[in-house]
Amino acid sequence: MVKGYILVITKPGKEYEVAREILKMPFVDDVDVTYGLWDLVVRVNAPSFPELDKVIMTIRSLKDIEQTATLVSQEPGA
Numbered sequence: 001m002v003k004g005y006i007l008v009i010t011k012p013g014k015e016y017e018v019a020r021e022i023l024k025m026p027f028v029d030d031v032d033v034t035y036g037l038w039d040l041v042v043r044v045n046a047p048s049f050p051e052l053d054k055v056i057m058t059i060r061s062l063k064d065i066e067q068t069a070t071l072v073s074q075e076p077g078a
Contacts, residue, residue, distance in 0.1 A: 002047050002052045003073040006059060008040035014064040015039045021062060027055055036068075 010018045019031040027046040031046055034041055042059065046052040052072070060068055 002045040002049055003075075004032060004052050004056070005044065005071040005073065006040075006042040006056060007041060007069045007071070008065060009037075009067040010039045011021060011064045011066060019065050022059060025055055025058060026063040027051060033044065037051065 008018070008022075015033045019033055022028055022031050022040070022042055027044050028042060029045050030043040032041045033039065043051060044055050046055060056068070056070055059065060
């Protein structure tokens with residue numbers, strides 16, 4: 001499994017709408033609406049890097065997304 005955290009900036013006022021849409025995507029475990037520089041933190045557990053990439057590309061294609069950054073995580077000792 002590949003764990004990723006996608007940090008998202010949405011258009012103003014669209015945070016909750018986008019969060020609900022992202023939660024429906026395959027391999028998305030959780031979406032938190034946050035305050036500060038990033039509007040959303042999306043946690044993804046995908047079976048492979050190509051599947052994680054598909055989730056990232058799908059999120060980036062949403063009309064109310066302004067910016068994303070992705071952090072890829074590996075279990076300690078893995």
